[in-house]
Amino acid sequence: MESNRPADATVTPSAGETESPSEEPTETTPTGPELPSPTKWWNIFNPASHLLRVTEACAALPLVGKRFEALGGLAAMALWGCRVAPEMVSYLVQKKLPTGEPKPRREDLPPAHEVSAAALQGLVSPERLDIDWPLPDRLPPVLRYVRKRQQYLHRPSVRYGPAPGQLLEIWRRDDLPTQPAPVLVYVPGGGWVHGKRMLQGHALMSHLARQGWICLAIDYRVSPHHPWPRHVADVKAAVAWARANIAEYGGNPEFVAVAGSSAGGHLAALTGLTHDDSDFHLDLAADADTTVDAVVGIYGRYDWVDRSTPERDRFVEFLEHVVVKKRLARHPHVFRNASPIARVRPDAPPFLIVHGSADTVIPVAQAREFADRLREVSRSTVGYLEVPGAQHGFDLTDGARTDSVITAIGLFLDEIHESAGTARADLLTKTGI
Numbered sequence: 376m377e378s379n380r381p382a383d384a385t386v387t388p389s390a391g392e393t394e395s396p397s398e399e400p401t402e403t404t405p406t407g408p409e410l411p412s413p414t415k416w417w418n419i420f421n422p423a424s425h426l427l428r429v430t431e432a433c434a435a436l437p438l439v440g441k442r443f444e445a446l447g448g449l450a451a452m453a454l455w456g457c458r459v460a461p462e463m464v465s466y467l468v469q470k471k472l473p474t475g476e477p478k479p480r481r482e483d484l485p486p487a488h489e490v491s492a493a494a495l496q497g498l499v500s501p502e503r504l505d506i507d508w509p510l511p512d513r514l515p516p517v518l519r520y521v522r523k524r525q526q527y528l529h530r531p532s533v534r535y536g537p538a539p540g541q542l543l544e545i546w547r548r549d550d551l552p553t554q555p556a557p558v559l560v561y562v563p564g565g566g567w568v569h570g571k572r573m574l575q576g577h578a579l580m581s582h583l584a585r586q587g588w589i590c591l592a593i594d595y596r597v598s599p600h601h602p603w604p605r606h607v608a609d610v611k612a613a614v615a616w617a618r619a620n621i622a623e624y625g626g627n628p629e630f631v632a633v634a635g636s637s638a639g640g641h642l643a644a645l646t647g648l649t650h651d652d653s654d655f656h657l658d659l660a661a662d663a664d665t666t667v668d669a670v671v672g673i674y675g676r677y678d679w680v681d682r683s684t685p686e687r688d689r690f691v692e693f694l695e696h697v698v699v700k701k702r703l704a705r706h707p708h709v710f711r712n713a714s715p716i717a718r719v720r721p722d723a724p725p726f727l728i729v730h731g732s733a734d735t736v737i738p739v740a741q742a743r744e745f746a747d748r749l750r751e752v753s754r755s756t757v758g759y760l761e762v763p764g765a766q767h768g769f770d771l772t773d774g775a776r777t778d779s780v781i782t783a784i785g786l787f788l789d790e791i792h793e794s795a796g797t798a799r800a801d802l803l804t805k806t807g808i
Contacts, residue, residue: 478733484763487511487776491783494760499790509782512774516578523581527590529624535616536609536658538596543613544572545624546580546590555627557792558617559583559590560667562610562646564637567698570597570606575636578770579673579781586785589626591617595642598698603713607649608657610635610642615663629799630792632669634784637737637767640675644715644745647724654712666724669791671784672715673729674767676737677745679714680707686738719748725756727787729780731765758787 488508495504530545547556563575572592580590595609610633617631635643647670649655656663680703682688694710695702703710711717726749730742739761746759760783762769762776770777 509778562635562639634671640672736767
């Protein structure tokens with residue numbers, strides 16, 4: 376039997392010491408195969424994962440398959456919830472941010488309107504910034520959804536494509552101050568497994584509608600029953616519909632911006648960066664115009680490749696199993712092409728990135744890295760607004776910050792719209808049209 380000591384090692388007693396009797400070498404007991412960690416056990420026996428496989432198989436059945444799609448969506452949402460649970464629990468129980476830093480106290484944070492105004496310095500004219508910023512609201516914005524929808528909803532269910540899930544609703548004032556009005560396409564979030572417009576984006580859309588914009592809140596098809604890239608193809612179809620049809624509703628087809636939250640922020644950014652990527656056009660006509668004039672990403676995810684942290688690794692696993700249904704190692708180009716941070720280009724449209732510093736679902740580092748990349752490459756305006764202490768979905772739950780943030784977004788979009796109009800007028804003057 377071999378000793379654990381190296382073969383050339385010797386031990387000599389020092390002066391005044393008595394050498395102890397030699398000991399028998401200790402035999403190493405075989406430990407057997409290593410048991411999976413609790414996390415691996417959960418991945419193996421996770422009931423949501425098995426339910427998802429069953430519902431996908433049932434959904435493929437003729438005649439009755441459609442009845443199982445909703446159950447599959449619920450299972451996919453459960454898997455998404457399992458992915459974000461560790462950071463959320465740490466935030467709620469241990470009062471820690473994803474970075475490990477302690478959760479800041481609200482009274483120690485700067486007011487949202489000051490941070491918002493500072494983020495727009497140099498991007499928006501001083502005259503436009505000289506406003507009375509809204510006061511913090513104690514009520515969660517979601518409680519005002521019904522009233523604001525009743526106030527600004529113009530058309531409830533308009534088809535932007537032939538599929539049953541391709542629906543949008545139009546928000547605008549009955550008395551548009553100017554026509555044609557600038558247009559915003561809003562893309563809701565939902566982890567790429569929920570694509571319904573209900574509740575989401577209403578604070579931003581009602582604010583813009585009040586200012587004279589026309590807003591389109593869209594539904595889009597999602598995983599697991601519609602794998603990637605159907606999601607972004609539907610967003611592009613909605614943009615193409617706006618370009619071709621919004622004039623009938625008083626909108627300006629020559630200025631269409633896109634905004635989105637969470638997964639919708641990812642889809643909005645990717646739409647803005649890939650107008651000439653036919654892989655994402657799927658059923659669109661060859662001459663469909665999917666260009667956008669500005670992009671607003673609100674607590675979005677911009678990298679589908681990076682696995683450098685446990686949170687990012689769990690996210691990529693979720694994409695592999697539920698959204699893309701392909702492995703990153705075998706299909707790296709699919710994940711890279713779906714990453715806005717990898718698609719940044721010099722001719723990108725103007726961007727405003729908005730993210731909460733306390734976001735536990737998509738940590739703020741994603742937004743910082745994407746904004747930095749845009750500033751490095753793009754020739755257009757790039758703005759970055761980091762909202763101190765704001766969580767994921769703050770525009771639904773956090774009245775103290777939401778009104779200031781959406782006011783800042785509105786100021787940014789108004790500035791870009793005005794600049795685009797001036798540039799268009801100058802071009803017409805030069806060409807003599």
